[in-house]
Amino acid sequence: MNARYEYLLRLGDDALILGQQLGLWTGHGPVLEEDIALTNIGLDQIGQARAWLTMAGRAEEQGRDEDALAFHRTPAEFRNAQLCERPNGHFGDTIVRQFLFDAYAVQLHAALAHSKDADIAAIARKSAKESAYHLRHSSAWMVRLGDGTPESNDKVQASLNVLLPFAGDLFHADAVTDTATSEGWGVNPASLRPAWEATLAETLEAAQLQRPAPAPEQTGGRQGRHTEKLSYLLAEMQVLPRTYPDAKW
Amino acid sequence: MEMDLLQRFEAYVASEKKIEPKDWMPDAYRKTLIRQISQHAHSEIVGMLPEGNWISRAPSLKRKAILMAKVQDEAGHGLYLYSACETLGVQRDDTIADLHSGKAKYSSIFNYPTLTWADIGAVGWLVDGAAIMNQVPLCKCSYGPYARAMVRVCKEESFHQRQGFQIMMNLAQGTAEQKAMAQDALNRWWWPSIMMFGPPDDNSPNSAQSMAWNIKRFSNDELRQKFIDLTVPQAELIGLTIPDPQLKWNEETGHYEHGPIDWKEFKQVIAGHGPCNKERLDARRKAWDEGAWVREAAAAHADKRAAQKANTAAA
Numbered sequence: 149m150n151a152r153y154e155y156l157l158r159l160g161d162d163a164l165i166l167g168q169q170l171g172l173w174t175g176h177g178p179v180l181e182e183d184i185a186l187t188n189i190g191l192d193q194i195g196q197a198r199a200w201l202t203m204a205g206r207a208e209e210q211g212r213d214e215d216a217l218a219f220h221r222t223p224a225e226f227r228n229a230q231l232c233e234r235p236n237g238h239f240g241d242t243i244v245r246q247f248l249f250d251a252y253a254v255q256l257h258a259a260l261a262h263s264k265d266a267d268i269a270a271i272a273r274k275s276a277k278e279s280a281y282h283l284r285h286s287s288a289w290m291v292r293l294g295d296g297t298p299e300s301n302d303k304v305q306a307s308l309n310v311l312l313p314f315a316g317d318l319f320h321a322d323a324v325t326d327t328a329t330s331e332g333w334g335v336n337p338a339s340l341r342p343a344w345e346a347t348l349a350e351t352l353e354a355a356q357l358q359r360p361a362p363a364p365e366q367t368g369g370r371q372g373r374h375t376e377k378l379s380y381l382l383a384e385m386q387v388l389p390r391t392y393p394d395a396k397w
Numbered sequence: 398m399e400m401d402l403l404q405r406f407e408a409y410v411a412s413e414k415k416i417e418p419k420d421w422m423p424d425a426y427r428k429t430l431i432r433q434i435s436q437h438a439h440s441e442i443v444g445m446l447p448e449g450n451w452i453s454r455a456p457s458l459k460r461k462a463i464l465m466a467k468v469q470d471e472a473g474h475g476l477y478l479y480s481a482c483e484t485l486g487v488q489r490d491d492t493i494a495d496l497h498s499g500k501a502k503y504s505s506i507f508n509y510p511t512l513t514w515a516d517i518g519a520v521g522w523l524v525d526g527a528a529i530m531n532q533v534p535l536c537k538c539s540y541g542p543y544a545r546a547m548v549r550v551c552k553e554e555s556f557h558q559r560q561g562f563q564i565m566m567n568l569a570q571g572t573a574e575q576k577a578m579a580q581d582a583l584n585r586w587w588w589p590s591i592m593m594f595g596p597p598d599d600n601s602p603n604s605a606q607s608m609a610w611n612i613k614r615f616s617n618d619e620l621r622q623k624f625i626d627l628t629v630p631q632a633e634l635i636g637l638t639i640p641d642p643q644l645k646w647n648e649e650t651g652h653y654e655h656g657p658i659d660w661k662e663f664k665q666v667i668a669g670h671g672p673c674n675k676e677r678l679d680a681r682r683k684a685w686d687e688g689a690w691v692r693e694a695a696a697a698h699a700d701k702r703a704a705q706k707a708n709t710a711a712a
Contacts (some may be wrong), residue, residue: 164458171452174468175445176680178688180476183445184678187469194462201458215457227404239691266456295701303690388456388514395572397456397514397564 151327153207154227155334156268157217158324158370160200161228163376164218166249168253168385169236178239180235185285189246192278199271209248219389223379224372230318233369233378237307240293240300247286251347252318253279255340265333294355301356308352309343309360316365324370410611415541418484426610428604430540431485433499433612438478439496439503443677447511448520456514463560464517470553481542497682504648505663506593508671515568515575515582521561523583523590523628529554529586530624531594534614562631569635576636583632584640591655592663594621625653 170190177183201214212220231249236242257279258270293304321338329332352359368374388397402421409416414420445468452468455461479489495501506524511517532554535547568579595601595617607613615623632639643656665671 167461168453171449171465174452174465174472174683175442175449178684178691180442180472180479182688182691183472184469184476187465187472191462191465191469194458194465198458198462220459239688292513292695292698293691296697297690299690299692300697384453387454392572392574393454395456395575396573397460397567 149323150208151324152333153204154324155328156200156204156207157227158229160197160204160214160217162232162249163193163200164197165226165228165232165381166246167191167197168381169232170242170246172236173242180242182239186242187284189282192275192282196271196275196278197347198231199274200397203267203271215389219386223374223382226369226372226374226378226382228374229314230366230369230375230379231311231314231317233375233381234311234314234379238303240304241307241311242287243286243293244304244311246282247290247351248315248348249318250279250283250286251344251351252315252340254283254347255343256335256337259335259340263333263335264331268333287347290351290357291355294357294391304355305357308357312360313363314366316367317369319334320367320370322370407609410539413537414539416539416545417541418530425606427485427509429607429612430543430609431482431487433497433607434478434482434485434543435487435492436502436504438475438482438492439501440507441475441478442496443503443507443681444524445471445475446677446680447509447673448506448517450511451514451517454514454516460564467521467557467560470557474546474550474553477546478543481540481546484542493685497678497685499669499678502667504593505666505671506589507677508666508674509585509589510673512585513566513578513582515578516586518564518568518579519582521557521559522565522631523561523586524593525554525557525561526628527590527593527624529558530627534620535612537611537614541612566635567639569637579635580637583637587640588659588662589666591621591625592658592660594618594624596660596663599660622652625655627652680712689697 167190168187170193173186173190174183177186197218198214201217205212205214205217229249231245234241234245254276257272257276261269261276263269263272290304293300295301319337319341321336325334325336329336350361389395403423406416406422406426418424448464448468448471452461452464455464483489492501506527511520525665529551532547532551537546537553538544538547552644565579565583568575570576598604598616598618601617604613604616608616619706629639629644641656643654645654647654666674669675
């Protein structure tokens, strides 16, 4: 097993799938400022995905670049957390998904900034600035929606109830992350959880939202087990490179 | 008194000075600007839809990133323009309501569909190219906030135009299928693009007054000619054919001559019978309606915060 390749794919695929989904909001947001914000966050995610996937391709040593990895893998070869592939739904669904992820990404990037691998540390430092801004945006909306009207509170509470169990993948440790941790270039995801829980608790309180009763967590994304949605998402995203395999764009 | 103000206004504008929001201006000048700037803002926003249509299917991650950045720029343009409009005393929400009710127009070019990836190239190259031609003179428009917004908009549009041309160039130099895709896109976008400059000069109702007020600097036909003269050699450079069999270079005038424009089609699309008029407006209305609860929540939260602050201050 190539732990480095696997680990970098996970980082890249989380960002890619989120970026792909956020891009769908462009032109359809609830207010012009949010069209700009969601597209901008999506753009950051695509930028991060490109950096991680380029590195993953190098680690794999099979000559695959960012596009070969993004456009020519099957759903079972994707390593993103299932949370990232949850549908956009309504604005509240997107915000909760993004908030749960951003609160994790802030911890992840802070930890990876100390990676022994200078390239990983450099991308993490750049990404850390972005994820801090993303979290500011998504947590502010958690509070606006939670505290806003009875309707918005109901809606975003329902989103949270559905999405929270999908956070499981983010903190799942296995042989890949064990190697990454023992060799000093990656992070044990379980170690990020306490700080993530603290952010969650603080934001839910400010937003007047209830933490849902503990439910079994949905996991499997890191091993390539996904929800039904991912195959559709990839079919759309990959259509051109797969239809015209010889073309350069 | 009114006459005096009007004379001073006209002299002021004629001396190339800028009118600012608090300055006196004739009602008709204000109305013309509100109409033009709000139409321009709506065009930016509706224009996000045909291009946004390909964000999810951009053929490489680099292309996806560029396209997202570009469409996001258009949203930003919409924002400046709605703000420029507000300086004339109309609220953004009311302006948007006029778009949704069909009272306000937007550029009818966006009522055409983007059917292939090459359309993203064609829109950037031709539609943004035509927009720049229209907008560069607006940087010197007599109304300060509009002129200043246009300076920034034009910088970004010129980047958009280049990225569109680059997409077309890559396609034209690509596989046979890619080249065919590029030619097909040019065939479909050429005529609507040259119609973007509006009706011919002898049939352009608002032009004369706008020229006198230094809102408009060149006539529709002048701008159209400039655009054609600039674009034809670009098409030749990448080996694509402009879909106008009557197009020819006139050595004497130093301009290209073009075949007749189908103004019937132009009028039809403006009247609401283009291929995507309904789809575009429905998409805007849907985003607005489905976002109502979000806007209400944000407003309610802001009110609560303000009330808390007031209480704390009072205590």
